[in-house]
Amino acid sequence: MIPPPEINWFALLPLLVLGLGAAAVLLVDVQMKPHPKWLVRMAAAVLLATAAGALLQGWWLRRLEAGETVGTPLPFSGFLIVDRYAIFGTLLLAAIALLGLGAGQRFIVSLGRRAAEAIALVLLSTSGFMLMLSTPQLVMMFLGLEIGSISLYVVAGFSRQERQSEEAAIKYFLLGSFASAIFIYGVALVYAATGSLQLFEQQELLSRVAFVKPGVLLIGLALLIVGLAFKVTAAPFHGWAPDVYQGAPAGMVGFMAAAAKVGGFAALARIMATAFEGYIETWATVVAGIAVLSMIVGSFLAVVQSDFRRLLAYSGVAHAGFILTGIVAGEAGIGSIWFYLAVYTVQLVGAYAVVAAVSGASSAGSPLASYAGLAKRQPMLAHALTVLLLGMAGIPLTSGFIAKFGVFQDAFRAGFGWLVVVALLASVVSFFIYLRVIVTMYMEEPLEDRVLVLTVPLRLVLWTTLAMTVVFGLFPVPLLRLTAISLPL
Amino acid sequence: MVELVVFVLMGGGALAGGVTVIKARNPVYSAMGLLGTLFAIAVLYVMQLAHFVAAVQVIVYAGAVLTLFLFVIMMVGVDKEEDVRETIPHQRRLALALGLIAIGIVVSLVARGRFAWVPVASAAADPQATNGTVQALAEPMFTDWVLAFEATALLLTIAAAGTIALASFRRPVADTAAERTGV
CATH class of the missing domain: 1.20.120.1200 (NADH-ubiquinone/plastoquinone oxidoreductase chain 6, subunit NuoJ)
Structure with missing residues (x-):
């Protein structure tokens, strides 16, 4: 007779709401066949409920720390963790999914009867990445990674009438599976070296035992880094990103890129800062190397792109490098990494929302030429994109500046001065990239005069992302305070 | 024994x-x-x-x-005749x-x-x-491991939803006609 396991529903709350919400969307579609826009609204409600669940967990955690209630932050035999790190990540992912659904609303409605599947996959992908960052258990982390990624492979291929979308899906699927295999191989080797799959048990063992021959452990660690570096499009594992982010349906790309980055970086930072904090001397150099390569490759290759979506993908590679400069600082850098992720991913969703408005929601590709004279055709889009790009470039008075300053400062304090110098140079180059797009929008004459329709959800997404870019640039302190306490247990 | x-x-x-x-x-x-x-x-x-x-x-x-x-x-x-010639040398x-x-x-x-x-x-x-x-x-x-076991349910849902989404897609009629005639 096997004793029944103890189920902690409270720790499961956000995941449960999302999973049931995804199932509900599918079932409601089958039973009632509502207009797709109602399904989008339903999904938005589910995401808001998820965020509320996460906030409830935060309140519970505070009471737990004050000793007013009993319980464990590590329920399910240490397979799940309720800490500020996971709660902040959950809130961020819910916000990204909400913005992503707003940006993709026109695309989803255009899908007709397939809309429910698209919405359900977005919700399930979000739940996967949430699972990934709220577990200290490596197999669970792998499961979350797969749940998140496999949904994204399908989403990339949704607009199959475009050849590039099919190409994006199959490319993402094959290379993504390869990266997942590398990650799980790393998990196996770390398990072989430490005899545990749980980060805290590994941390305890590694702080107690000094390996004479840490070969297996270090190879495992390297494979974990490579697997996650692939997901966050860090060079030299970025090869798939431009093709996938160019071919996938425009309305969905922002969510795809942002969610995968949040999940990947959150998992990487948790693994590195928890289990392997004692080995920081070893892995920080490797991560710094990947960061330098990402910043250089991303910035310089972005300069020569003639397609705006490829440009954003390559600049995403550079941004992955900037975030990695925060990772080298170990646990001290986590606050800055959260701030950077929160600021950048929101800008990314906003920028791809503009792409969806300019090139059509299900299109593949978005040549820079179609942005010529955008300021005359649709000033709102041009202004919005300008602010978002300036934010990505890290101009003072935008949130991007505070974000970059934070990670550079942490890297400098950790003794990586040379890394900061490279990062500053890369920032200058990337500023040139964004400036080029802005010049195209304002200085050149429009090549086409098709009317660009802005739907209400799209306007909401643009205004929200704009507000966040400007407000967190002028008054960053509340968000800085929040990210500074969003540390892993 | x-x-x-x-x-x-x-x-x-x-x-x-x-x-x-x-x-x-x-x-x-x-x-x-x-x-x-x-x-x-x-x-x-x-x-x-x-x-x-x-x-x-x-x-x-x-x-x-x-x-x-x-x-x-x-x-x-x-019952088809198989070509049993060996093509790999040696x-x-x-x-x-x-x-x-x-x-x-x-x-x-x-x-x-x-x-x-x-x-x-x-x-x-x-x-x-x-x-x-x-x-x-x-x-x-x-x-x-009950949580990991249950989490695979999400993967099955994704598989079902993804298959429907990708398979129930129909190419626009004009598009397929053009392909058939090889234009």
């Missing part, structure tokens, strides 16, 4: 099945030979107390994979060499007594051993 008899019977069965796979003229007989081999090996697993692996062997390999093989054979056509000589190397490795391992990686549990040696049984697997799966 019982162990030896079962081993000889099942080992012989596995070998006979293997020979059938290669020698049978009809591909369906080959598939049946493979089925015999898989079953015989499953019995050998049970003897080693690896009940779970044995069950998986029967369900997944004998059940699913072999059915897939049969599907393909039937789709291609059983195929037979290479196969012989690799086979001899494999036998050499096994013989040398046995000769040196390197059995450290062979599990000692066996039904005859220890009837109480639970290592590798279905129960030993079920207990952690439904207690400590």
